[in-house]
Amino acid sequence: MKKQEPNNAFINEKLDEAFLFSIGQEHASNVVKYVESLSENQNEALYPTSLDDWFDDFINKYEYKKDSQVHVQNIHKVMKKFTRDFFRRVAIVLISIIVVTSLLSLGSDAFRTNIMDLFIKTTQKFSEVSHDDSIQNADFIVELPDNWSGYYPTVLPSDYEFEKLLDSSAGKYLVFINDMKEELVFIQGPQGMKVLVDSEDAVSYAVDVNGLEGMIYEKLDLVTLLWNDNSTCFYLIGDVDKETILKIASSMKYKK
Amino acid sequence: MLCLTMILDCQSDNNKEKLLRIYQIFKKSIYNIALDKLKNHHEAEDVVQSVIIKIAKNLDKIDEQEFNKAASYIYVITKNCCYDLQRKNGSVEIIPVDLMDQIYPELFSHYENYFELLGKSNQLAAALDRINEQYAEIVTLRYFHELKIKEISDLLGISVSNASARLHRAICELKKIITLEELYHEKTGTQ
Numbered sequence: 001m002k003k004q005e006p007n008n009a010f011i012n013e014k015l016d017e018a019f020l021f022s023i024g025q026e027h028a029s030n031v032v033k034y035v036e037s038l039s040e041n042q043n044e045a046l047y048p049t050s051l052d053d054w055f056d057d058f059i060n061k062y063e064y065k066k067d068s069q070v071h072v073q074n075i076h077k078v079m080k081k082f083t084r085d086f087f088r089r090v091a092i093v094l095i096s097i098i099v100v101t102s103l104l105s106l107g108s109d110a111f112r113t114n115i116m117d118l119f120i121k122t123t124q125k126f127s128e129v130s131h132d133d134s135i136q137n138a139d140f141i142v143e144l145p146d147n148w149s150g151y152y153p154t155v156l157p158s159d160y161e162f163e164k165l166l167d168s169s170a171g172k173y174l175v176f177i178n179d180m181k182e183e184l185v186f187i188q189g190p191q192g193m194k195v196l197v198d199s200e201d202a203v204s205y206a207v208d209v210n211g212l213e214g215m216i217y218e219k220l221d222l223v224t225l226l227w228n229d230n231s232t233c234f235y236l237i238g239d240v241d242k243e244t245i246l247k248i249a250s251s252m253k254y255k256k
Numbered sequence: 257m258l259c260l261t262m263i264l265d266c267q268s269d270n271n272k273e274k275l276l277r278i279y280q281i282f283k284k285s286i287y288n289i290a291l292d293k294l295k296n297h298h299e300a301e302d303v304v305q306s307v308i309i310k311i312a313k314n315l316d317k318i319d320e321q322e323f324n325k326a327a328s329y330i331y332v333i334t335k336n337c338c339y340d341l342q343r344k345n346g347s348v349e350i351i352p353v354d355l356m357d358q359i360y361p362e363l364f365s366h367y368e369n370y371f372e373l374l375g376k377s378n379q380l381a382a383a384l385d386r387i388n389e390q391y392a393e394i395v396t397l398r399y400f401h402e403l404k405i406k407e408i409s410d411l412l413g414i415s416v417s418n419a420s421a422r423l424h425r426a427i428c429e430l431k432k433i434i435t436l437e438e439l440y441h442e443k444t445g446t447q
Contacts, residue, residue, distance in 0.1 A: 017399060019377070023430065024400025026381035027392045028328035035327060038288040047284050048297070051304050055279055058305075059272060062312050 151188050151234065155251035157244060160184055176238075184238035184248075193233060197224050209249045216242060225249055275312055277320060282327070286334050293338040306337040314411070317403070329401060332393055336412055383433050384426065391426035398423055 150172055159178040166173035171189025178184075202219035207227075214227030225236040225245045234252070236245050286307050290300035310333050311318065318326050385392035397408050409419040 020395055020399035020427070020430075022377040023381045023384065023392075024396035024398070025324070026378040027385060027396045028324045028400055029378070030382055030385060031328045031331045032324050035285045035289060035331060038292055039284060046291075046297075047287055048301055051283070051287070051301055054305060055283075055308060058308065058312075059275060059279075062272070062275065 149254075149256050151232070151252045151254050153186060153248045153251050154253050155247055156184070157240060182239040184236070184240065186248075187235040187237075188232055191228065191231065191233060197226070198222075207246060209246065210252075214249070216245070218242065271315055274315060274318075274320065275308075278311060278315075278318060278326070278330075279308060281320075282330050285327070286330060289331060289334045290338055293335065294341065299341055303334065303337045303341060306340075307334050310337070310411075317401070317407075325401065328396060332397065332411065335389075335393075340413065380430065380433060384430055387429055387433075388426070390422060391429055394419065394423050395426050395430070 152174065156176060157178065159180075160176040161178075163175045163177040163183070165175070171187055171193050174186040176184040176186070197217055198219060199217050200219075202217045204215060204217045207214045207216050207225070209225070209227045212227050212229055214225055217224040217226075221239050223236075223238060223240060223242055223245050225234075227234050227249065234249070236249055238245060240248075283304065286304050287300055290303035290307075291297065294300055294303065307330065311330065314333075318329060320326055381392055381395075384395065394408060394412075397403050397411070398405070403411070405416055405419050405423070408423075409416045412419065414422070
């Protein structure tokens with residue numbers, strides 16, 4: 001093992017400090033001598049009694065002030081500790097609730113239905129819209145098969161007509177088309193159904209659809225309206241203006 | 257909680273008793289120092305009050321068991337209170353630092369005859385005190401009382417940088433004293 005070299009600078013510093021301590025000590029002794037010499041020369045009876053009276057008052061106030069300060073500091077310390085402990089416990093409880101809720105909602109359909117009513121997540125390019133469970137099937141107007149039931153629009157732009165229908169467990173799609181081959185798509189599906197909405201650079205705002213809260217995304221000429229009635233979610237996507245899409249949405253009727 | 261309150265009350269009583277003891281031991285010394293510096297009874301009384309208030313605020317820094325330490329600490333407070341009063345009354349000429357540096361070597365040469373006495377710390381401390389009492393004081397506060405620069409600056413009522421500069425100058429001055437003392441011994445052939 002290598003023997004460590006003593007640090008000369010450190011030793012010198014300590015020696016200096018010791019020397020300076022000695023100087024200070026001697027200065028203190030000289031001060032005491034000076035003070036003692038003053039006492040010898042001064043007449044002790046000269047010390048004013050008014051100063052003793054002042055000191056009596058001062059020490060009483062000093063005691064009171066000091067006590068109050070200590071008590072106030074003590075109260076502050078206790079309050080600070082209590083607040084810190086309280087918020088720590090609240091944080092633990094909240095985290096526990098969040099973890100348990102997350103696990104239950106992810107693991108059970110029953111909990112998912114009750115807990116997650118509407119969840120909208122906006123990403124860089126798309127808004128992913130999801131609604132809760134509970135399916136209400138739908139059918140369509142005269143052109144639709146007779147055994148189909150569900151919501152359908154009773155108002156359409158004059159140049160649009162029914163094109164096709166897609167019926168799946170995930171949802172029902174009604175597609176209308178105009179002379180320009182532009183599509184108007186109406187989707188209805190259960191809560192929990194997910195649809196990607198192109199929200200990049202889109203203008204979005206809330207609207208009212210027959211008393212239900214909806215959301216419109218406008219991007220270029222494409223308008224997307226989505227809303228739900230707590231059991232079914234609806235989407236209308238088409239190359240139409242905002243007023244027209246709101247009229248179509250407001251005209252929805254249910255066919256058993 | 258009750259125990260804590262009792263402890264705090266006990267501490268408060270102890271502080272009160274400590275302050276009372278300090279007052280009784282040092283009150284005459286404080287008064288005498290103030291009177292010696294100011295030559296005025298009324299001003300000396302004012303200084304005693306100021307000193308007691310300062311002591312009460314710094315009670316934890318006073319160790320009654322070490323009389324010299326406590327006495328020198330109280331002396332520093334007293335002297336500074338006197339200085340503050342003189343400054344307030346305009347009876348103290350404040351010398352700029354640069355000018356002080358120029359004056360000191362002259363003062364130092366004035367005390368050159370006493371260098372044969374500077375073989376010991378006591379004599380060096382006395383020499384430093386003669387050159388500038390503030391220098392001896394700040395060395396004492398820093399190295400004997402082991403106060404931090406911030407505490408010294410609070411006690412003396414000066415800025416931290418001012419306190420640091422003063423301490424630096426004090427040590428430089430002490431080095432000068434030692435060097436000149438060595439030169440003196442070389443010249444005279446004394447030890």
